[in-house]
Amino acid sequence: MATDNLLTIEHLEKYYTTEQSVLDDISLTVKKGEVIVIIGPSGCGKSTFLRCLNGLEPIQAGNIYLKDQLISTKSTNWSKVRQQIGMVFQSYDLFPNMTVLENILLGPLKVQNKKQADITPTALKLLDRVGLLHKKDAYPRQLSGGQKQRVAIVRALIMEPEIMLFDEVTAALDPEMVREVLDVVLELADGGMTMLIVTHEMQFARSIADRVIFIDQGRIIEENSPDIFFAQPSTERAQRFLNMFNYDKKNKETRSF
Amino acid sequence: MQDLGIRVLFEGNNLLRLFNGLLLVVELSAIAVFCSIILGICMGALMTLKNPLVKFLTRFYLEFIRIMPQLVLLFVVYFGLTRLFGIDLSGFTSAVIVFVLWGTAEMGDLVRSALISIPQHQYDSGAAIGLTKPQIFRYIIVPQTLRRLIPLAMNLTTRMIKTTSLIVLIGVVEMMKTGQQIIEANRYTAPSAALWIYGTIFILYFILCYPVSLAAQALEERWKN
Numbered sequence: 001m002a003t004d005n006l007l008t009i010e011h012l013e014k015y016y017t018t019e020q021s022v023l024d025d026i027s028l029t030v031k032k033g034e035v036i037v038i039i040g041p042s043g044c045g046k047s048t049f050l051r052c053l054n055g056l057e058p059i060q061a062g063n064i065y066l067k068d069q070l071i072s073t074k075s076t077n078w079s080k081v082r083q084q085i086g087m088v089f090q091s092y093d094l095f096p097n098m099t100v101l102e103n104i105l106l107g108p109l110k111v112q113n114k115k116q117a118d119i120t121p122t123a124l125k126l127l128d129r130v131g132l133l134h135k136k137d138a139y140p141r142q143l144s145g146g147q148k149q150r151v152a153i154v155r156a157l158i159m160e161p162e163i164m165l166f167d168e169v170t171a172a173l174d175p176e177m178v179r180e181v182l183d184v185v186l187e188l189a190d191g192g193m194t195m196l197i198v199t200h201e202m203q204f205a206r207s208i209a210d211r212v213i214f215i216d217q218g219r220i221i222e223e224n225s226p227d228i229f230f231a232q233p234s235t236e237r238a239q240r241f242l243n244m245f246n247y248d249k250k251n252k253e254t255r256s257f
Numbered sequence: 258m259q260d261l262g263i264r265v266l267f268e269g270n271n272l273l274r275l276f277n278g279l280l281l282v283v284e285l286s287a288i289a290v291f292c293s294i295i296l297g298i299c300m301g302a303l304m305t306l307k308n309p310l311v312k313f314l315t316r317f318y319l320e321f322i323r324i325m326p327q328l329v330l331l332f333v334v335y336f337g338l339t340r341l342f343g344i345d346l347s348g349f350t351s352a353v354i355v356f357v358l359w360g361t362a363e364m365g366d367l368v369r370s371a372l373i374s375i376p377q378h379q380y381d382s383g384a385a386i387g388l389t390k391p392q393i394f395r396y397i398i399v400p401q402t403l404r405r406l407i408p409l410a411m412n413l414t415t416r417m418i419k420t421t422s423l424i425v426l427i428g429v430v431e432m433m434k435t436g437q438q439i440i441e442a443n444r445y446t447a448p449s450a451a452l453w454i455y456g457t458i459f460i461l462y463f464i465l466c467y468p469v470s471l472a473a474q475a476l477e478e479r480w481k482n
Contacts, residue, residue: 056381082387093382097400106396107386152382159386 005067006032006163006194007053012062012072014045014052014218022048024218026062030163030196035189037205037226038198040215041241046198047090049215050165053196054078054085066162083111086156087165090172092148094140094155100127101136104155112159119158126154130184146177150184163194170201202245206230214238262449266457271439275454278432279461281349285431286418286465288353293360293417294410300361301368315365322362328423330355335427348429356417363413371405372398404480411473415466422462432458 007030014023023045030036038046051057053064055071055078064072071081094103101123108119127133130150140148149169156164166185170178182204189195189208199205205212205226212229214222214237222235233239266272304315322330335351338344346354375398383393425434436454443450 051381054385056384078384079387079389082385087382087385089378089382089385091376091378093378095379095383095397095401097397097404107388110392110396111387155386 004032005029005065006034007196008063008065009053010063010065012049012052012064013060014048014057015060022218023052023059026215026218026220028213028220028223030194032162033192033194035193035195035197035208035210036213037209037211038196038213038215039200039202039205039241040221044215045218046215047167050087050167050196050198053165054082054087056087079111083107083159084162085165086159086161086163087167088149088152088156088169090168092140092145092152092172094143094148094151096140099137099139100132100143100151103140103151104158107155107159123154123158126157127151129187130154131180144177145173146180149173149177149181153181153184153188157188163196164188166195166197166199168198168200170199202230202242214241216241262447262453265439265443265447265450266453268443272457274435274439275432275457275461278430278435279465281429281431282418282421283465285349285352285356285421285424286414289356289360289417290414292353292357293364293413296357296361297364298368300365301372304365304369305372319362319366322359327355327359327420328426330359331423331427348424348427351427352421352424352429356421360413360417364410367406367409367413368402371402371409374405375401408473408477408480411469411476415469418466418469419462432461 007028009026009028012023012026013021015021026049028036038049040046048057052059055076059072062072063070066081066084094100095106098106101120104123104127105116105119108114108123109116124133124136127136130153132147132150132154135143135147135151140151143151153169169185170181173181178201182201185195185197186204186208197205197208207226209226212222212224212226213220214224214229214233214235216237222229222233222238224234228234229238230242233242300315303311304319306312325333331351334355335346335348338346338351379397379401380393383397388396421431422433424431425437430438436458440451440454
């Protein structure tokens with residue numbers, strides 16, 4: 001296996017009952033430093049796909065490799081694997097019983113057994129990078145949705161993951177807060193972070209993606225560069241999906257008065 | 258006449274006897290609440306399991322205990338067990354059994370509702386940073402569950418304290434019974450003693466329950482959200 005492939009997914013199958021498959025024969029390789037955006041209609045399985053990659057959902061068939069290591073086994077130490085695969089969710093899922101800083105330090109202290117004094121400067125630096133250093137002692141309930149989401153990103157980053165999974169991280173945010181979160185993700189991309197991003201923000205997808213994956217009904221329908229995908233998708237299904245984001249007022253040009 | 262009534266309180270060791278009754282109430286409540294919390298946590302954890310048999314049994318137990326008035330339960334244990342199996346329990350032991358049975362059911366339901374009110378994504382985001390299952394419970398789920406649980410458990414505690422007044426009916430000489438004895442003994446010499454004695458009992462119950470109730474309110478305020 002080539003070593004520059006960070007993540008390799010081979011023929012992944014996921015179903016709850018045998019008649020209804022959620023993910024059907026998904027294969028994908030992710031190179032180091034690559035940003036892949038996954039789009040598709042609601043319920044197509046794109047979020048489930050991300051959750052399979054760090055073992056939050058069991059899969060029924062197929063292989064997942066992290067670098068050279070097969071991680072889709074029964075005996076996988078997911079606690080170890082998840083330190084290398086960071087994930088941020090749609091819901092603002094900070095732990096409400098802890099301050100911002102405690103949220104961020106929980107992983108390094110309890111999972112990686114680091115010393116508080118050693119890791120705190122890193123945490124503060126990361127918080128500063130997302131513009132929230134002044135909120136380090138605040139509780140999650142005192143933050144806006146966008147701020148919580150930025151803290152959630154820091155909480156994942158501090159584990160120094162090889163790859164980050166973003167599951168519709170702006171879907172539950174008010175429009176004016178979407179930008180502040182996406183800017184953080186863009187900055188990560190500039191820094192060379194490998195990422196798999198599920199999103200409905202098409203403009204954002206187009207500018208950040210190295211590759212776009214279009215999933216419908218649990219299958220990869222199209223895989224393309226963002227420029228080609230958004231201008232001239234090669235499949236009719238993707239075409240129809242993208243058309244939903246265009247608004248045309250039918251009689252706009254014909255009105256001559 | 259009025260001054261004669263209040264005199265009864267301080268006659269002999271009447272006040273001390275009332276306090277002894279109070280101690281008995283405290284003792285019963287403390288044992289019952291302590292056991293109910295321990296067993297209730299187990300019961301609540303069991304109730305969140307998906308196993309249909311466990312679900313049915315715990316549900317049945319909870320509903321059975323809830324439907325039965327506490328007094329009926331007290332009679333069943335105190336008189337019924339003796340009649341049926343020849344087990345001769347003291348009134349106090351019977352009371353402990355009934356209060357623990359009742360408290361476990363109520364507490365179990367509180368624990369269950371607190372546990373299921375923690376959203377799934379709290380478990381997921383704990384897992385996503387590599388925490389193991391026990392760590393997720395220890396650092397994320399249990400602290401949040403306790404915050405929701407403690408104010409509710411305190412309300413249950415005051416309910417249990419107040420309900421101890423029923424055990425007079427299975428012959429346990431607690432605060433109420435002592436009060437009645439004092440009143441009876443002074444029926445002719447101080448007919449107005451009842452007001453003073455019951456008034457004192459009222460205040461003693463109040464002193465017992467009010468701090469618990471206050472603490473529950475304070476915690477609820479502090480842990481808002």
